[in-house]
Amino acid sequence: MNQISASTLPPRVGRLKAGMVKHGVDVIVSFKPENSFYFTGFNPIIYSHPVIAILTPDRDPIMLVHALRDDHGRASAWVPDIRLYGSWSTKVTMGPNWQDALASILGDLGVIGKTVGIEEDFISISRLGQLRKALPDAKFADVSHLIDHCRLIKDPDEIAHARIAARIADRGMETAIAGLAAGGNEREVCIASMHEMNKLWTAEYPDVEVADFGSLEGGVQNGMATWALSGPRMFYNCDNPTTRKPQRGEAVSVLIWTIANGIHAENERTIAMGPLPDANKRALDAIHEIRSEVDAYIKPGTPYKELFEHTRKGLKARGYGANIPGRIGHGIGLGAHEHSSLDANSPLVLEPGMIFTFEPNIRVPGVCATQISDTVLVTETGRDYLTRSTGGYLEV
Numbered sequence: 321m322n323q324i325s326a327s328t329l330p331p332r333v334g335r336l337k338a339g340m341v342k343h344g345v346d347v348i349v350s351f352k353p354e355n356s357f358y359f360t361g362f363n364p365i366i367y368s369h370p371v372i373a374i375l376t377p378d379r380d381p382i383m384l385v386h387a388l389r390d391d392h393g394r395a396s397a398w399v400p401d402i403r404l405y406g407s408w409s410t411k412v413t414m415g416p417n418w419q420d421a422l423a424s425i426l427g428d429l430g431v432i433g434k435t436v437g438i439e440e441d442f443i444s445i446s447r448l449g450q451l452r453k454a455l456p457d458a459k460f461a462d463v464s465h466l467i468d469h470c471r472l473i474k475d476p477d478e479i480a481h482a483r484i485a486a487r488i489a490d491r492g493m494e495t496a497i498a499g500l501a502a503g504g505n506e507r508e509v510c511i512a513s514m515h516e517m518n519k520l521w522t523a524e525y526p527d528v529e530v531a532d533f534g535s536l537e538g539g540v541q542n543g544m545a546t547w548a549l550s551g552p553r554m555f556y557n558c559d560n561p562t563t564r565k566p567q568r569g570e571a572v573s574v575l576i577w578t579i580a581n582g583i584h585a586e587n588e589r590t591i592a593m594g595p596l597p598d599a600n601k602r603a604l605d606a607i608h609e610i611r612s613e614v615d616a617y618i619k620p621g622t623p624y625k626e627l628f629e630h631t632r633k634g635l636k637a638r639g640y641g642a643n644i645p646g647r648i649g650h651g652i653g654l655g656a657h658e659h660s661s662l663d664a665n666s667p668l669v670l671e672p673g674m675i676f677t678f679e680p681n682i683r684v685p686g687v688c689a690t691q692i693s694d695t696v697l698v699t700e701t702g703r704d705y706l707t708r709s710t711g712g713y714l715e716v
Contacts, residue, residue, distance in 0.1 A: 329380060329398075330475045332358065337377045339466045346434035347426060348375045348463055349451070352442040353533040354654040355467050356383075357582055362397035364389045365531050366539035369406065370418060373399075376429055384421055387411035419454035426455065437463030468659045471651075473673040478583050478653060479697060482675055484525060485578040485585035486695050486706035492517040492546050493587050493709040496574045500591050501716035506548040506561035509574070513546035517578065528580050533654075543579035548572055550593075554689040568594040571604075573691040577656045584656045586677050587707040588693035592715040600688040603640075604713055607682050607690045610634035614648075614680065618696060618703040624666035631680045632664075640682055648680040652695060674698040675706070 336359070340348065350356045350373040357363045359373040360383040369386035371393075382401045385393045387408035394402060404413040405421035414421035426432040432455060438448070440462040451460070474482065495516040499509035521530060521544070532543030549556055550566035554573045566572045576587045590604060614630045631648045635641065651658030652675055660668055662676060679693035695706045 330477060332470055332473075332475050333375070333381065335473070336375065336467065336470045339470060340375070340377045340437065340463075343461070343463075343466060344435060345437040345461055345463060345466070346376065347429065347431040348373070348437035348467075349422065349426075350375070350439060350467070351447065352439045353535075354582075355439060355442075357533065358467070358471065358654060360393075360397045360399045362389075362393045362399075363529070363531055363533060363582060364392060365541055366534045366536075368536050372418060372422060374422075374425060374429075376431060379429075382425060384414075384418060384425065386418075387413050419450055423454045426458075433457035435459045435461050437461050437466070439464045439467065471653055471658065472660060472668070473671060474583075474653060474675050474697075475673075477581075479673070479675070481528075481581040481583035482585055482653070482695065482697065483706055484528060484580035485583055486587070486708070488517045488520055488525075488544060488580065489576045489578040489585045489587035489695075489707055490709040491520045492544070492576045492578070493574060493589060493707075496546055496548065496576070497589070497591060497710065497714060497716060500548075500566060500572060500574075500593065503565070505563050505565040506550055506553075506572075507563050509548050510546040510561040513574075513576065514544060517544045517546070517576075518542075525580070529582075530579055532579050533582075543577070543584075545578075546574065546576045548574050552686075554590075554691065555683070555685065566593045569596060571596060571600055571688070571690075573689070575691065575693075579656075582654055584652050584654070585695040585706060586652055586656060586693050587695065587709055588679065588691050589709070589711070589714060590690050590692055592713070594715065596715075597688075599684070603682045603684065603688045603690055606635075606638045606640065607680060607692060608712060610638075610680055611678070611692070615678075615703075618670065618678070618698070620670055620672055620698060620700065622670045624660070624662045624668045624670070625664050627662050628664050628666075635680075635682070640684075643682055643684055645681050645683065649677045649693070649696075651676050670698050672698055672700045 356371045356373040372384040374382040386406040441464040492513040496513040532540035550572040551570040647661040647663040649662040651660035697704045
């Protein structure tokens with residue numbers, strides 16, 4: 321799956337090492353699936369046995385993985401140093417559990433009693449207890465923000481994968497719109513959309529994985545998903561598609577998330593089922609106008625909050641001052657919703673290599689809703705819309 325070799329470690333490894341030095345972190349032990357993948361290239365799909373990425377400032381990452389995942393890990397990961405724990409057939413491991421193996425590795429690296437970076441926004445209390453017991457002399461420091469900040473800038477391989485995910489999402493959106501025009505119900509439209517996305521994946525991307533990141537109790541073998549919310553169900557924001565058939569005069573939110581080699585894209589559109597009531601049509605027209613106005617400011621150097629304030633100004637000017645959303649987009653990459661938000665309080669400034677969703681919206685409870693989102697890459701001179709399916713006012 322990964323085209324990275326041990327001799328061409330991605331820039332993100334260097335960025336994080338620099339951050340570790342700056343913040344006085346001697347070693348990071350990463351358990352969060354998105355982050356362990358970030359520094360090893362291995363996604364086992366289910367994380368019932370943790371994959372642990374170990375990173376120090378002065379050497380390449382190490383991956384510690386259960387022996388059950390040995391063959392899969394060596395076929396997928398780009399890290400050269402893979403260690404095993406646990407028991408599985410004839411596999412030779414470092415010990416029966418990850419705690420002893422981790423302590424042994426950190427001892428060999430000379431960092432066992434030093435500052436160990438952990439992800440406090442992910443790690444459970446019980447796992448922290450296990451770490452404290454395994455590393456009694458260590459000082460623990462939260463590196464969640466450090467890793468999140470590193471993930472803001474995408475590397476070339478991540479951008480390439482985002483383009484693939486976006487192209488697949490575009491195919492799914494065009495299929496969903498056609499399905500609505502043909503009179504399908506929510507579920508029929510979504511199944512047809514996902515089928516076409518899978519066909520494109522099979523035909524043109526044989527070496528790309530579309531697995532998402534699972535949990536301790538379940539995996540996500542295919543992360544290409546479409547859902548449709550029609551009429552009053554638009555206000556649910558997220559729900560399984562039902563057999564409800566959209567009615568004439570209603571709007572439908574079609575939402576698509578896709579993934580290619582760990583990197584997500586998002587494509588969302590609001591579809592009018594024939595002519596809409598004036599309130600709905602006016603809201604859609606307003607949000608399309610605002611998107612066009614704010615688009616001009618999407619370029620390096622623009623603060624996130626400035627994009628939000630331009631949106632707020634546009635909404636107020638059109639009489640929607642009481643319907644200001646909490647944010648107008650979010651970071652996207654290893655997570656379909658990464659931590660950064662385009663909101664009034666963000667301290668972030670747009671930089672080349674950032675990818676985010678651009679999705680200003682209008683919600684008038686019980687009356688109308690718009691949901692339109694594109695995945696956007698910040699370039700050296702401006703922006704590049706990675707999702708490019710039919711936009712504007714869509715009526716079928």
